[in-house]
Amino acid sequence: MQLRECIFILVMMRISKGFIVKGPTYPLVVPLGGSLVLPCSVDVPLANDKLKVVWIRTDSNVLVHVFQYGESRPDAQYKDFHNRAHFFTKEIQYGNFSLLLKNVRAEDKGFYRCKVYNEVDSDEALVEIKAVERLIAASSTHNMSAHVGEDVTLNCTVDSHIKPEELEKVSWRKTDKDGDGHIPVLFFQNNKTLPESSDEQYRDRVEFFTDEIHRGNFSLRLKSVRTEDQGVYMCQVIDGELSANTTIVLHQLGFSVLHIFVLIFCISACGSALLLSVIWYRSQNTSGALNYQICVISVPNLIMFFAFLFWGVTEGFLSETVACCSHCVLRSLLLLWVSPYSDNFPGSRRITMHSIVHLEYALFTNVIYSVLYRSFQQKSLNYSESDRVLITILFAIMLLICIINIIFLLAEVIRNKDGNMRAILDFVSDIGHDVLPPLQLIFLYYAFGAANHGLFYVGVFPLFLTLTRYSWKDACVKKIKHVSLFKRVAWLCFMIVVTFIMVYSYRIALNKEKDCIGWTCVAAFLQVLWGIVVLKHSFGDLDLPYRHIVYLIGSVGVVFVDSIALMTELILKTANGDRAVGDLRIVVFPCECIFASCVLMLVIFERYITKRQQCSQNEAQSDPANASHQDQHSQNEAVCDQSMPNGPEQNANNESHEMRSLLQTQENTT
Template identity: 65%
Template sequence: MFCVILHFNSHLHKCMFVAALFMICEGFLVKGPSGPLIVPLGSSVVLPCYVDDPLPLKGLKVIWVRTDANTLVHVFQDYESRPDAQYQDYHDRAHFFTDKIKHGNFSLRLENVRAEDKGFYRCKVYTEQESDETLIQIKSVEHLMVSGSNHPVSAYVGEDITLNCFADSHIPPEEIDEVSWRKTDKNEIIQVLVFEKNKIIPADERYRHRVDFFTAEIPKGNFSLRLKSVRTEDKGVYMCQVFAGNFSANTTAVLEQLGFSVLHIIVLILCIVASGSALVLSVLWYLKQRSSNTTKALFLQMSVVTVPNVVMFFAFLFWGVIEGFLSETVACCAHYFLRPLLLLWAAPHSKHFPGSRETVVHCIIHLQYSLFTNVVHSVLFKSFWEKSLRYEESDKVLITILFGIMILICIVNIVFLLAELITYKDVRIHVVLDLVSDIGHDVLPPLQLIFLFYAFGAARRALFVLGVFPLFLTLTRYDWNKACVEKLQCSSLFRRAAWLSFMITVNAIMVYSYLIALEKEKDCVGWVCVAAFLQGLWGIVVLKHSFDDLDLPFRRVVYLIGSVGVVLVNSVALMTELIMKVVDGERAMEDLRKVVFSSECLFVSSVLLLIIFEPYIKKFQQHFQREAAGTPHNLSNQNQAAEEMCELRSLRETE
C-alpha cells in the first residue's frame, strides 16, 4: 500500500511539471508594430518585437534578419547578445535592450539610419518547445541632403559671385520651411538672406540690396546665393541651412582671396597725393610767407587749405563705394568737404581776404557748423527711420518734427550767412543775422539731445533735457563778461578761466549725452567722436572771436598741425584700413571716425585755448622777445595801461 502511494505521488509531480511547462510555453505570440515605419535619415529607430508574458531565458534565442536582403542583423543566444554574428553593415548600429529581454521585450534599436535600410525585418523568437515571429517594415527613409561647392570662391572687390547650395530631396520646394544663409564671423553670426514659406526676406543691412536667390531655380532645389559688389568685409565662411519638417541639413561656402580692385588702388593713390601735397605746399607756403610777396603766399595758403582736403574727400568717397559704411562715409566726406572753411578761418593770411575780416571770420565758421550739423543729424534720422517700425506713430511724428525744426534752424542760418557774405554792409541783414544765429545756436544743442533721446529709445531722459532747457538758454544768453567786469570786478585771467570751465562743462555734458543716447548703437563711439568735434565748432562760433591777432610762433604751429598733421594722420589711417582689410579680411580700426574726428578735436581744442588765453600768450611772446633783445623788464606806465586795456577785451562781443 505504501508503495502504491509513492508510485502515485511520483506520477502526480510529473504531471504537474508538464502542465506548468505547457501553461508557460503554449500560445506565446510575438508582436510587432501596427504598421510600416517611416524613419528620418540619420536618426535612430526602434523596431518593436515583444511578447505579453516573459519567457524563460534558458534555451531562449532571438534572431533579427533582413528578409529582402537575407542578412543577419542581430542575435541573442545563451543569455547574451552576439554582435560577432552580425552582418558588417550593422556593426555598432543594431542593439538589443538587453536588460528588457527577461521581461519579454526583444526590440531592436537601429542607429544612424541610412537610405538603404529601407525594407523588411523579421524578428523570430525560439524557446526549447516552440517559436514565433513578426515582420516589421521600414517603409521609407525621409532624407534631406544639401550640397555645395568643394572649392573656395575667390574674387576681386566689386565683382559679383555665386555661393552654391543645392537641396537634393524628394521633398518639394514648397514644403521646405526655411532656407537661411548666414556668415559665421569671429564674434557674431550675420544673417545674410532668408527664404521662408515661399518669401525672400532680406536680413542684415550690410547685405541689403546686394544678395538674392536665383528665383527661377528655387523649384529645382537651387538655393544658391548671388552676392553683388563684393567688399573686403564679405570675406569669410557662409553656411546654407535648409529646414523641412523635422529635418535639417547644411553646407558651407568659403569666400577668400579678395584682391585689390581698381578703386582700392585709386584710394591708395589719393591718400598718397593728399599727404604729399599737404607737405610740399606747406613747405612752399612757409618759405614764401617770409618774403614780401603776399600774393604768392596767399595763393599757396589757399592751395594748402583746399587741395589736400579735396583729395581726401574723394578718397573717403571712393572708400565708401568700396566698403559701403554709410555713417562713416557720409561723416568723413562731409567733414573734408567743409574742412577748408575751418582752415580758412584759422589761416594766417586770412586778413587779406576780401570783405570785412570780422564778418568773413564769423560767417565761414558759422556756415561750417550749420552745414555739418545738417549732415550729421540727417544720417542719424535715417538710422532712426530704418528702426522706426517698433515706435508708436505719435513718437515717430514727434521725432520727425524735432528733426524738421533742427534742419529748419540750420537752413535759415545758412541762408542768412550767405546773404551777409554777399551784402554784409546792410545793417538790417546784419541785425537779423545776429538774432537768428544767436538764438539758433543756443537752441540747437538742447534740441539735438531731445531728438537723440527720443529717436534712440531714451524718452525719459529727453524730459530731463526739456527741463534744463531754460537753464541752458540762461547760461548761454547771459552777458557773463559784463557782469564780471562791472559788478564783480573780476580779473581778466579769472574771467577767461571761468569761460573755459563753462565751455568744457557744457561740451562734456553734450558729448556724454550722445554717449548715453546712442549706447545701444554699434557705431556709438564713432558718433561720440563726431559729437565732440561738432561741440568744438559750436564753441568757436559762440566765442565770436578773431584768430587773426595771434603772432608767431604759436598760431602758425597750430595752423600747420591742422592743415598738414591731421591730413597725414587720416591718410595713413585710411591706407592702413584698406590694406589690412584686403590682406586679412578684418578692419584695422572698428570705425575710421575715431581717428578722423579725434585728430580734428585736438586741432580745434588747440585753437580754442589760443583764443581764450590770447593776451597771456602774447605777453609771453613779448617777454621772450625782450629777453632775446636784452630789453629791460620794467615798462613804462603807459605800456602797462595799454596791456590792462587789452586784457579787459571781451571774449564774447555783444551788440
C-alpha cells in the same frame, strides 16, 4: 516510425493549407539614409525546409531578397540591395518574413511585393514606401576666392522631398572671428526672403536668386566683397526635425583696384599737403602766396574726400563714410578762417570770417543729423505712431534751423546789406544757434530710446547753458577788450564743462548703437566747433596770434594723421580680415578736435597773447644801453604792465592808456 512521420506531415499540410500573408495597412515613410522595416508575416508557422520567401521590387521587377532551403540567398539579390536588405533569420520560424532595408535612398521609393510559397499554397502582400524624407544641402565648391569689390556667388542646392517653397527655413550665416557664434547673413522663411534679418554689414549686399528657388537653388549672391567678408559661411536648411547644412570658405586675395586708389589718394594727400605748405612758406612775401594758401587748404582735403569715399564703397559703412567725407570738405572753412592771409581772400571785406565757421557748423550739423534720422527710420517700426511723428517734427525743426542759418550766412557772403529781412534772419539765426544743442539732445534721447534716462540733460541743462551764455554776453562781451585773464580762464573752464556734459549726454543717448563711440567723437567735435562759433561771435573779429602754427597743424598735421590712419586700417584689414580700429571716426574727429581746441584757445586768450607779442616787439626795438632810448624802454614797460589784464578794476582805462603810450613811443623813435 514511418507512419508517425507521415501523419505529422499530413497534419502540417492540413494546418498550412490556406495561410494568409499579412502586410502593413498603410504606406511607409522613411528618412533618407535611415533604416526601414517592410512588414510581412503569416498567420500560422510554416515549415522552413519547404518554404520560399521572395521580396520583389514591382516597378523594376528585380529581386530584393530571397529566403529558400532554410536560409537567406544574398547571391540572388539585385546589386543595388547588396548589404542593404536583410531578413530577421531567427523570426522566420515564427512566420515573420519582414525585411530590414538599411541606408534608404531616394530611389527606393515605390511598391514591394512579399510573396510566400510552400508545397501546397502561396500568398503575397504589397508594401509601399510612399516617401523617402530627405533634406540635403550641398555646394558645388567648398572653397572660393574673390577680390575686394567683386561680386561672388556662394552655392547651396537643397534636395528634399518637400517643395522648396514649403521649406520651413533656409538660413545663411557666417562664423564670427572667434568661431563661437554666427553672424546672420540672409534668411528665407515662409516662402519669403527676409532682408531685415541680415546683419548691418551685409544689408543691401546679399540676395537670393529668386527665379531659381523653386528648383531648390538657394545660392547666395554677395555683392561688393569686403575684406571682412572672408571666412566660413554655412547654408542651413531646417524643416521640422530634419536639418542639413553645407559650408563654404571664402578667401580674399590681395588689393582690389579701389584699394589701390585709396592708397594712392592717401599718399597724394600727404605729399601735396607737405609740398604745398613748403611752397607757401617760401613764397609768403610774394604775390602768389594767397593762391598757394588756397591750394594748401583745398587740395589735400579734396584728395582725402575721395580716399574716404572709395573706402566707404569697399570697406566702410554709411555713418562712417558720410561723416568723414563731409568733414574733409567742410573743414576747409575752419582752415580758411585760421589761415594767415584770410583778410586777403575775395569778399573778406564784406563778411566777417566768423560767418565761415558758423557756416561749417550749420552744414555739418545738417549732414550728421540727417544720417542719424535715417538710422532712426530703420528701427522706427518699434515705435508708436505718436513717437514717430514727434521725432520727425523735432528733426524737421532742427533741419529748418540749419537751413535758415545757411541761407542767412550765404546771403551775408553774397550781399552784405542792411534791412528788415536781414535783421529778421539774423535774429532767427542767433536764436536758432542757441536752441540747437537742446533740440539735438531731445531728438537723440527720443529717437534712440534713452529719454527716460536723460530728463535732466534734456530739460534743465540746455536751459542753464542758454541762460549762462546770455549772462556772459550781457556782462562781459560789451567790454570784451578789457576782460581779464581770470575771466577768460573761467570761460574756458566753463566751455570744457559744457563740452564734457554734452558729449556724455550723447554717449548716453546713443548707448544702444553699435557705432556709439564713433558718434561720440563726432559730437565732441561738433561741440568744440559750437564753442568757437559762440566765442567768436561774442569776441568779434580780432587777429589770431600764432595762427601760422595752428594753421599748419590743421592743414598738414591732421591730413597726415587721417591719411596714415586710413592706410594702416586698409593694410591691416586686408592682411587680417578684421579692422584694426573698427571706426575711423575714432581717429579722424579726435584729431580735428585737437586742432579746433587750439583755435578755441587762441580765441579765448587772443588779446592776452597779442599784447604779449607787442610788448616783446617793443622791447626788441629798444636799446637800454643807449641813454637817449632809456625813456622809451621805460615807457614800453609801462605799456606792457598796463596792457596785461591784471583785474577788473584796472581794465577800464587800459586801452586809452595804451594808445597814448604807443603814440609817444612812435614820436620818440622818430
